[in-house]
Amino acid sequence: MEDARSHITGYKTYAYIWACLLLLTGxxxxxxxxxxxxxxxxxxxxxxxxxxxxxxxxxxxxRYEGAFLKGVIxxxxxxxxxxxxxxxxDVWYR
Amino acid sequence: xxxxxxxxxKDGEKHTGYTGAKFGMWxxxxxELIFFGGLFLLYSVYRSTYAADFHIAALDENIVIGxxxxxxxxTSSFTMALSISAVRKGDNRLSAWLQAGTIAMGCxxxxxxxxxxxxxxxxxxxxxxxxxxxKKKGEMLFYSLYYVMTGIHALHVIxxxxxxxxxxxxxxxxxxxxxxFVKLENTGLYWHFVDMVWIYLFPLFYLVT
Numbered sequence: 001m002e003d004a005r006s007h008i009t010g011y012k013t014y015a016y017i018w019a020c021l022l023l024l025t026g027x028x029x030x031x032x033x034x035x036x037x038x039x040x041x042x043x044x045x046x047x048x049x050x051x052x053x054x055x056x057x058x059x060x061x062x063r064y065e066g067a068f069l070k071g072v073i074x075x076x077x078x079x080x081x082x083x084x085x086x087x088x089x090d091v092w093y094r
Numbered sequence: 095x096x097x098x099x100x101x102x103x104k105d106g107e108k109h110t111g112y113t114g115a116k117f118g119m120w121x122x123x124x125x126e127l128i129f130f131g132g133l134f135l136l137y138s139v140y141r142s143t144y145a146a147d148f149h150i151a152a153l154d155e156n157i158v159i160g161x162x163x164x165x166x167x168x169t170s171s172f173t174m175a176l177s178i179s180a181v182r183k184g185d186n187r188l189s190a191w192l193q194a195g196t197i198a199m200g201c202x203x204x205x206x207x208x209x210x211x212x213x214x215x216x217x218x219x220x221x222x223x224x225x226x227x228x229k230k231k232g233e234m235l236f237y238s239l240y241y242v243m244t245g246i247h248a249l250h251v252i253x254x255x256x257x258x259x260x261x262x263x264x265x266x267x268x269x270x271x272x273x274x275f276v277k278l279e280n281t282g283l284y285w286h287f288v289d290m291v292w293i294y295l296f297p298l299f300y301l302v303t
Contacts, residue, residue, distance in 0.1 A: 005112060008182045009175070018172040025164050025296075029157065032301035044297035051293045059175045059286045061279075069120060076124040080131040084138065091139050 007064040017058045024051050112276050119280040123287050130291050133243050137298060140235045147232020152299065154219070155240075159210050160300035163203050164292065170199035171289040174258070174282050177265075184272045186265050193262045196285065200255040207248050211241075240299055247295060250288045257281050 028047040032040060057063040062070065141148050177192035218225035219237055226234055261281050264270045270278050 008179055011176060011179060014172060014175045014179070018168065021168045021172075022165060025161065025168065028297055028301060029161055032157075032297070041302045044302050045294075048294050048297050052290045055171065055286050055290050055293070059171055059289075060283055069117065072120065072124065076127055080128060083131065084135050087135055087139060088142070091142060 007061075009058065009061070013058065017054050020054055021051055024054075115276045115280060119283050123283060126287060130243075130246075133239070133246070134294065134298075137239050137243070140232070140239065144230075144232025144235060147230045148236050150230075151233040151236035152302065154214075155300045156210060156213075157300050159206055160296055163206050164296045166199050166203050166206070167289050167292050170196045170203070171286050173199070174285045178275065178279055178282050181265060181270060181275050181278055182272050186268065186271065189270075189278075190262055190265045193258055193265060197255050197258050197262070200251050200258070203251055204248060204255075207244065243295060244299070247288065247291055250291070254281075254285050254288050257284065 024047055028044055031043050031047070056073075062073065173192045173195045177189040177196065180186075180189035180192060214220065214237075220226065221238055221241060226237060229237075258281055261270060261278050264277065
């Protein structure tokens, strides 16, 4: 935890992340205009997840946090994925 | 960490632990994640059931307003993150300006949302309207989910603006400073979370048609 508390992210790092997020937004809009039919949803969700990961890791500082907090976050994401996955196993194979 | 954070945890005293405050915020955000997750689950199930209707309904969404709002929210997250670094470097003045900028962008986001909703409602697209009742079931579900999900998200933006406003006052008064900044950090976490929810709402409602 000492790391998370003492680490100050530089303005430049944030600027890079911001630029990446804007580029990915542009990319996802472009991709959506080209019709990849079935893959469009998947590509847009992958791009959204990369953006969310950047926000989580850098803006929300998770990269510098301890193992416990990282574990809690992973567990929550796992729970959510399980909820969605199990529901779809019902919706698709009913 | 132990020494400093243990002080103040005696009965009747104020709890001021940095780690505790931060974990508390994270646990709250995890419940928020599950809360929004339920709505996303509902969206994805209905989308897979009524794929064609969702396609037609999503074509009505204004990609330009959606994209502009995405850029605004991402930029506001950027200024929020900067404001925390500024405070930690001892620059309260800069931090206050960055927080003010974040609030301003949050307000612009809401104004855009107002026009977007206003346009839809003006054209008779709102829950239980005559036009809506004539639409196919999937289209009705799309618009209902659109109003509920963007509405709850907008509510989070409004709350965020209020909390950042309070932080702005604390930063100006010096109550938030390079030695004590966990309130501002937690506010930042909340704001980034709201940004993250929008990162998913944007492609799901505006882009994927």
